Amino acid sequence: MNVDLDLLRQYNQSLPRxxxxxxxxHFGEAVGRETFRAEVWRANTAAPQAPLSLYLHLPFCRQLCYYCGCHMKVTHDPARIAKYLRYLKREIDLLAPMLSSxxxxxQVxxxxxxxxLLSPEQIRELGGHLRDRFRMAPDAExxxxxxxxxxxxxHIAAAREIGTNRLSLGVQSFDPTVQEAINRVQPERLTRTAVQWARDHGIESVNLDLVYGLPHQTPDTMADTLGGVVDLAPDRxxxxxxxxxxxxLEHQRLIPEEALPAPTERLRLFKQALERLTTTAGYRFIGLDHFAKPDDELALAQDNGTLRRNFQGYSTRAGADVYAFGLSGIHQLSGLYAQNTKNLPTYYDQIDQDELTVYRGYRPTQEDRLRRHVIMRLMCNAEVQKGAVEARxxxxxxxxxxxxxxxxxxxxQDGLVALGPDAITVRPPGRLLVRNVAAAFDAYLHDAAPDAQPAYSESV
Ligand code: SF4
Structure with missing residues (x-):
């Protein structure tokens, strides 16, 4: 895949993912627990056989990575984790009976x-709890x-025992200097061992996460990391x-700014990684930040038009409502988005009162659904057929x-997109800038005053 740095520079801007x-x-507190309950009931009654996707949020980490942008809490206290787990199971028990068995x-x-950070025994226990409350499809992801x-x-054995078939490992960079600067010292051998364990225990698919634009990252350190990653041959x-x-994110002040690659260097690192992964390494660029082997489910779903996006990223499980358990989790029903509280004491209080913890959300209008459909088609399949949208x-x-x-x-005019009479097609150079193409259909981005816009990450 060829990357035109000038185009990336020209179009790189802050946009939603x-x-x-x-x-x-855009979520608001007009949507709360009662709205959510009513929508769960409505969706369940309307489609009592519809598939489910479950998300479990486990917020604890042993140490803060300075680049982190997740909802997480540092803890070394096993009792704190055990308490959270007890409440998570109670939350599952509150919601599960509202859904048809x-x-x-x-998807989980x-x-x-x-x-x-859960112990292997806790993984078995939570996985067993889910299996007791829900009917897992034989081919569930x-x-x-x-x-x-x-x-x-x-840990890997426990994950496999409860049915895990995909493992995603955080790597970011194999370079020790970069790792020091981001407070994530993780010798390469640990990643290699984890991948080997996953394969030994029959976990079908391994994903490795990398990050570019980190402090002290250079073309040489990036080349070394890519070499190590490609050698491990992850599926994604x-x-x-x-x-x-x-x-x-205040903790990012701990990152030495002077060690961050300049904007042009950052784009060069991206170009370098993209070219290495999609040429000699043979990976397919799926979209945004995702790569997969050409025979991976993600690539096949993209070919047959069933690739979707949800809060976990790209998904092959089309049409499933997403129910989220745990702090900050986002439920994604076709008629409602709803988010759980991000505040741990509130989370515990509400579950103690046998209440769900939704505190905000959004009910998409018909216009939102139309625009969502177009945006998701572009993000997932790089094309939208006008006739299909008109009919639907x-x-x-x-x-x-x-x-x-x-x-x-x-x-x-810049060759990113083809505006045909029947379809809008994202052309190969535009695939890297697909957020820019999708953003053209985002009414919230264009109708709000610039200073009222939320902060988004950059396109690349
Ligand atoms: S990036 Fe680091 S701190 Fe953040 S969630 Fe992942 S492991 Fe935890």
Whole structure:
């Protein structure tokens, strides 16, 4: 895949990642527990066989990585983790009876924080609890995020026993100087051992997370990291851009700013990684920050048009409502977004009162659903067919989206997108800037005053 640095420089801007539309900053407290309960009941009654996707948020980490942008809490106290786990199971017990037992769970994702901060026994216990409360589909995708530091073979064995078939390991960089600067010292051998354990225990798919734009990262350190990663042959690779926003995330002040690559250097690191992964290493660029082997499910789903996006990123499980358990988790139903509290004492208080912990959300309008459909088609399949949109939403595409099409004309002139009579197609150079293409359809981005815009990360 060839990367045009001038185009990246020209179009690099702060934009949503479109894991939802509208995006989470537009959620409001008009949606609370009662709205959520009513929508769960409505969705369950309307589609009592519809598949489910479950997300478990385990917020604890042993140590703060200075680049971190997640909802996490540092702890060394096993009692604190055990308490959270008790409440998480109670939350599952509150919600599970509201969903038809006929609904198959086609996807489970354990995210964090660090899910593998749980002991192997706690992983077995929580996995068993889920299996007792829900009907797992035989081919369910079950993934867990893991930190190679502190991971043991028994963690992997426990994850496999409860049905985990995908493991995602945080790497970021193999370079010791970079690791020091981000407060994540993780010798390469730990990652290698974790990958080997996953394969030994029959976990089908391994993902490695990398980050570019970190302090002290250079083309040489990036080349070494990429070499090490490619040598491990993971099924998927995520290559995230480090967003340095110390005004929002105070702990990022601990990152030495003078050691951060300059903007052009950052883009060069991205280009270097992208070219290495998609040429000699043979990975398929799926979109945004995701790469997969050409025979991976993500690549196949993209080919057959069933790739979707949700708060966990790209997903192959189309049509599943996402129910989230734990602090800050976001439920994603077709008719409602709803987010759990981010405050731990509030989370415990509400569960003690046998209440769900939703505190904000958003009910998409018909116009939101239309725009969401178009944006997601572009993000996942790099194309939107006008006729299909017109048939589904009863609109005249060109008339309805005339402002969006006008916004896309400069991108068409720069070769990023083809505006055909029947379809809008993201061209290969535009695949790296797909957020810019999708953003043309984002009414919230264009209708709000510039100083009322939420802060988003940059396109690349
Ligand atoms: S392990 Fe992940 S969630 Fe925890 S501090 Fe590091 S980046 Fe953040």
């Amino acid at each position: 479109y894991t939802s539309y509208p995006t989470a900053p 006929d609904r198959p769970v086609t 994702h354990w995210g964090g924080g660090t899910p593998t 079950m993934s867990i995020e893991a930190d190679p530091r502190g991971l043991t073979e028994d 690779i995520a290559l995230y851009s480090y967003a340095h926003v110390p005004s929002v 939403f009863n609109v005249d595409f060109d008339a309805h989206f005339s402002a969006a099409l006008d916004r896309l004309r400069p991108l068409e």
